[in-house]
Amino acid sequence: MNTIVCVKQVPDCTVVKYDIRTNCLENVHYIMDPIDEISVSEALKIREKNGGEVIAITLGPPRADKVMRSCLKMGVDHAVHLCDDSFDHIDSYATSRILASHISQMKYDLILCGNQSMDEGNGFVGPGIAGYLKLPLVTAVTRIDIFTDTMTAVVHRRLKGGDREIIESPLPAVLTVETMLTSPIYPRLRTILVGLKKDISTMDARALGIDKEPFEPAITVTNISQPKPRLKKTATIDSSMTAQERMRFLMTGGIQQQSSKVVQKSPEAAAADIIQFLIDNGIISQKR
Amino acid sequence: MSEHGEITSQETDVPLNRMETNGTGVWFFIEHKDDEVDEGSLKLAGEARLLADKLGQETTGIIIGSGVEGLVGRFGSYGIDSAIVVEDDRLGSYIGETYVDILSQLVEPNRPSIILFAASTIGNDLAPRLAAKLEAALVANYTEIEIDKERKITVRKAIYGGNAQATIAPLRSPLIGTIDTQSLSEQKAKSPKDTRVRKASVRIEPKTSTTKIIDYLRADPCAVCVSEAEIVIGVGKGLGCVENLDAVEELARVMGASIGGSRRATDERWIADERRIGLTGKTITPRLYLVCGISGAFHHTLSIKGANLKVAVNKDVNAPIAKMADLMIVGDMQEIIPELTKQLREIIKPAT
Numbered sequence A: 001m002n003t004i005v006c007v008k009q010v011p012d013c014t015v016v017k018y019d020i021r022t023n024c025l026e027n028v029h030y031i032m033d034p035i036d037e038i039s040v041s042e043a044l045k046i047r048e049k050n051g052g053e054v055i056a057i058t059l060g061p062p063r064a065d066k067v068m069r070s071c072l073k074m075g076v077d078h079a080v081h082l083c084d085d086s087f088d089h090i091d092s093y094a095t096s097r098i099l100a101s102h103i104s105q106m107k108y109d110l111i112l113c114g115n116q117s118m119d120e121g122n123g124f125v126g127p128g129i130a131g132y133l134k135l136p137l138v139t140a141v142t143r144i145d146i147f148t149d150t151m152t153a154v155v156h157r158r159l160k161g162g163d164r165e166i167i168e169s170p171l172p173a174v175l176t177v178e179t180m181l182t183s184p185i186y187p188r189l190r191t192i193l194v195g196l197k198k199d200i201s202t203m204d205a206r207a208l209g210i211d212k213e214p215f216e217p218a219i220t221v222t223n224i225s226q227p228k229p230r231l232k233k234t235a236t237i238d239s240s241m242t243a244q245e246r247m248r249f250l251m252t253g254g255i256q257q258q259s260s261k262v263v264q265k266s267p268e269a270a271a272a273d274i275i276q277f278l279i280d281n282g283i284i285s286q287k288r
Numbered sequence B: 001m002s003e004h005g006e007i008t009s010q011e012t013d014v015p016l017n018r019m020e021t022n023g024t025g026v027w028f029f030i031e032h033k034d035d036e037v038d039e040g041s042l043k044l045a046g047e048a049r050l051l052a053d054k055l056g057q058e059t060t061g062i063i064i065g066s067g068v069e070g071l072v073g074r075f076g077s078y079g080i081d082s083a084i085v086v087e088d089d090r091l092g093s094y095i096g097e098t099y100v101d102i103l104s105q106l107v108e109p110n111r112p113s114i115i116l117f118a119a120s121t122i123g124n125d126l127a128p129r130l131a132a133k134l135e136a137a138l139v140a141n142y143t144e145i146e147i148d149k150e151r152k153i154t155v156r157k158a159i160y161g162g163n164a165q166a167t168i169a170p171l172r173s174p175l176i177g178t179i180d181t182q183s184l185s186e187q188k189a190k191s192p193k194d195t196r197v198r199k200a201s202v203r204i205e206p207k208t209s210t211t212k213i214i215d216y217l218r219a220d221p222c223a224v225c226v227s228e229a230e231i232v233i234g235v236g237k238g239l240g241c242v243e244n245l246d247a248v249e250e251l252a253r254v255m256g257a258s259i260g261g262s263r264r265a266t267d268e269r270w271i272a273d274e275r276r277i278g279l280t281g282k283t284i285t286p287r288l289y290l291v292c293g294i295s296g297a298f299h300h301t302l303s304i305k306g307a308n309l310k311v312a313v314n315k316d317v318n319a320p321i322a323k324m325a326d327l328m329i330v331g332d333m334q335e336i337i338p339e340l341t342k343q344l345r346e347i348i349k350p351a352t
């Protein structure tokens, strides 16, 4: 039972900030995408039960070797780093093609990806790999049970409001995982020490045999700017606003102090107001 | 019998419209459940119409299922030109592999310029599958599609957890976009249209689905984790004592809500730690967050921005939560909650 885990290095989105003065991203600290930490942990649990190997793979610039080292310290058997100048600024479409073309040379029974990455949240790489390798795909997976006798996986897929669909898939398959799948593992010191010594196998475009026919991207990012808040749905520019208020309106996407309705009435009337508000907004519907 | 994927108009005397010959148009995917169109799909229709107007193209809804033709009528008031209907008894529930097969058969001969999906559990699954199959441009969770005078398309989306915004140029056609429909407002058309039903004949190969749905687990909305709940009731220090939780639990049962709370509420052991909302707890994105007796400290409100509607019940008109709430009720939660439960029992039922 060999599992390949696709791991992405991302800026820590809880601390990164866009600086309006310099027009640059500040406080950029690269980390392993937390969702990928979940899939690595799950892969290691699958190995514990079913044997085989776990291989972590990443595509990224030289600094991404750090996440491969982290994977080795967590206890994965091999780490593969696809790294080439020509991979700079490629989109997730090309990323999935390059990853898939290399994975196709490997021996695997299961491929795990994050459902959506922390930085871009495209949710494309998993489906992209599945499409390219013509493998079954289940997205938004919250639980995995592997049956090696029948070579099938039985998984839970996350639906709206906490509902789950239970899906059976033959292996090999691509599964994209959700954060509630499992909790990150804490490796033992011995595992960490072994991981520190292992080699990361780094491959450039030539070694991958894709320097001749590069994968054309499907999109290109032309600009990164300061986040623009979404207009509040109920917001309309009120002509009675002062210039300062209007400015704040534009900056925040609505003067929320003013858009909120304040009600102070008897409990009966207040409750009736809440109910009317919920009906108006389609949260509840009247009995037919 | 038409070619696979070719769309046949129901009234055969209607000539093939421009869209089909030019190979353009704005499409959107319609979701439905229990013979009702998903509310998000109606908002998506309005969004598709706006984009189509800018491109000078037609709007087409795609609806797949069994016995769904009757739902098309809903889209007239949104100014939708036509709907492509794919019906089959085997299409009762969503199966990604089958649906993507059908969609790609429709797209290839018709070449729409944009296809929109809701960023829902279905849209998030279907859009990337389709993009991979068509080798198309995908922008997931976009916030805005801009079309300039030359009809050049640029897309914007939030990246890095909302700390920056990316401007994206699609390099291939069609552009496939997913959007959080909760962020869209309803856009009815000024002049409604008679949405034309177009039946499509497609190959449906259940065998293409190598995965199999073997069961469905329906969650208890009151027991579900607050981060997944559609309706959340949050309680704070204002609850007063644990005995008052009974009334909140009763309301939660009536509304189908999951109870969460502030750090003060978890510190008091009124509710379990795993139900804490905030910096050191869970982030929530429900359709409704009913905030009772919570002041609205930054550590708490940080994690409730994704809630679509916020209704606050608080004794203090100056509580910071008032700045965030869509509706602020000033009063005693101990009096208002039982009253709300009573009135809800009398007149309404939960929508879903």
Ligand SMILES: Cc1cc2nc3c(=O)[nH]c(=O)nc-3n(C[C@H](O)[C@H](O)[C@H](O)COP(=O)(O)OP(=O)(O)OC[C@H]3O[C@@H](n4cnc5c(N)ncnc54)[C@H](O)[C@@H]3O)c2cc1C
Pocket (backbone or CB within 6 Å): B235, B236, B237, B238, B239, B261, B262, B263, B264, B265, B276, B277, B278, B279, B280, B281, B292, B293, B294, B295, B296, B297, B298, B299, B300, B313, B314, B315, B316, B319, B331, B332, B333, B334
């Ligand atoms: C590092 C750090 C992390 C933190 N993380 C979190 C976190 O994850 N989540 C979190 O919530 N907090 C967190 N906090 C605590 C946070 O700063 C606030 O102290 C906390 O959110 C306040 O909780 P509260 O609103 O329930 O209580 P209070 O601030 O005491 O507010 C109680 C509110 O209830 C109202 N009220 C009282 N009686 C009634 C009544 N009968 N009817 C209606 N309203 C009434 C009052 O007017 C008041 O507004 C954190 C703090 C720190 C320092």
Ligand SMILES: Nc1ncnc2c1ncn2[C@@H]1O[C@H](COP(=O)(O)O)[C@@H](O)[C@H]1O
Pocket (backbone or CB within 6 Å): A005, A006, A007, A008, A009, A033, A035, A036, A057, A058, A059, A060, A092, A095, A099, A112, A113, A114, A115, A116, A117, A120, A121, A122, A123, A124, A125, A126
């Ligand atoms: N450069 C990359 N290298 C390896 N895996 C990646 C890379 N980019 C994305 N992935 C995988 O695809 C998942 C979803 O990413 P995305 O498509 O960007 O939302 C991630 O959680 C990773 O598992």
